Amino acid sequence: MSARSAILVTAADLAPQALDLLKDFQIIYAGKTPTEEDIVALCKRHDPVGIIVRYGKVGSAAMDAAPSLRVISKHGSGTDTIDKDAAKARGIEVVAAVGANASAVAEQAVALLLACAKSVVQLDARMHQGFWDKATHKSVELDGRTVGVIGLGAIGQRFAKVAHAMGMRVVGYDPYAKDLPDYVERVELETIWREADAISLHCPLTPENANLLNERTLAACKKGVLIVNTARGGLIDENALLAAVRSGQVGSAGLDSFAVEPMTAGHPFQGQERITLSPHVGGVTADAYVKMGVAAATNALRVINR
CATH class of the missing domain: 3.40.50.720 (NAD(P)-binding Rossmann-like Domain)
Structure with missing residues (x-):
């Protein structure tokens, strides 16, 4: 050459x-x-x-x-x-x-899940403002809860392993995944919408799954569900997610990817107390x-x- x-x-x-x-x-x-x-x-x-x-x-x-x-x-x-x-x-x-960035992205997804469940960002802001909310705040305990993992490639399986280690029941959807570990229960999407307390997206963006999380599917989820996305922003209808967060149907969301990147000033997610944002850095270590x-x-x- x-x-x-x-x-x-x-x-x-x-x-x-x-x-x-x-x-x-x-x-x-x-x-x-x-x-x-x-x-x-x-x-x-x-x-x-x-x-x-x-x-x-x-x-x-x-x-x-x-x-x-x-x-x-x-x-x-x-x-x-x-x-x-x-x-x-x-x-x-x-x-x-x-698989080259599987560990990095899975760790980011776990971090966002914990941030959502434990209100890490919001409590930090309150503490810096001089507040002490111990008597009024209640976080979400993940032990014993069900997490739905959509996409069970290298990243999704690594995330599932950590979630299982934290005592979570792991249900997963991926029509292409084979030889899943025994702690991942393979289910259809409807089961995830119905049973998951938290959902983490780890699938590629395709024409078939664009806006996978939308007004209909979010409404089918448990009230207060936690949503984590470290995959592709196009998997989520952002207007529908914003409305679901504001209504309380989604308890909190942790997002590392967005429909349009980079995110610019004035995006409606900015300033939303129960949406934790990071600039698509899951794989950036x-x-x-x-x-x-x-x-x-x-x-x-x-x-x-x-």
């Missing part, structure tokens, strides 16, 4: 360990927040043999602008920002770093950064070197 062959990284950086693997290639960075137009322009200029996708979307225009393109490698597990149908039609392989970078580079090389 010529040293002049390029690999485009849709970000401003990549882990040094990943760069070591790609030392024979020219690495092109698209910047911190690349638009689709930025990516297309760089593809036209450099004709990369591979694209490592961290941020931004890669569609058919980018693929057509890079006739040498052989692989699109996701720096993570979710490939919804890549037009997979367009890639397949052009003979371009799409690969993902499945020092360890996961290296794991995902190495996996993305390894996956890309596996295709390129065939």
Whole structure:
């Protein structure tokens, strides 16, 4: 492979360990927040043999602008920002770093679940304002409660393991998962809506499950249900969730992903006392950064070197 062959990284950086693997290639960075137009322009200029996708979307225009393109490698597990149908039609392989950030994202989901159940953010704010709410506050005890896990891949199963260790009953839905541990009870979605005290989303975003949590499904849930989403924002109808939080149908929500990112000032979730927010950082740890970078580079090389 010529040293002049390029690999485009849709970000401003990549882990040094990943760069070591790609030392024979020219690495092109698209910047911190690349638009689709930025990516297309760089593809036209450099004709990369591979694209490592961290941020931004890669569609058919980018693929057509890079006739040498052989692989699109996701720096993570979710490939919804890549037009997979367009890639397949052009003979371009799409690969993902499945499981590389599983620990990081599962831990974020657990943190958000605990924040919701224990009112961590709200009590912290009250304490800093000089209040002492011991006599009036009652948190939710998770031991003995039922958590519904939607999506039982590497992240969902790791979250389920922690929830089980905390004494929770774990019910899960994933039509593709096999060989589940015995503490995960496989159920249909209707059972989750009916029985879960908390729901955590760990599935990819597809046309079929967009707005999976909506006015109808939230109304079917237990009153006061806790909602956690560290997967994709498009899985939730945000207007319906906001209304359900305000009405008390949803007791609290912990969200790490949103329909439109980055979230900008004035979003209706901002200032809502019972919605805990984080800026899609579930997979952003020092360890996961290296794991995902190495996996993305390894996956890309596996295709390129065939």
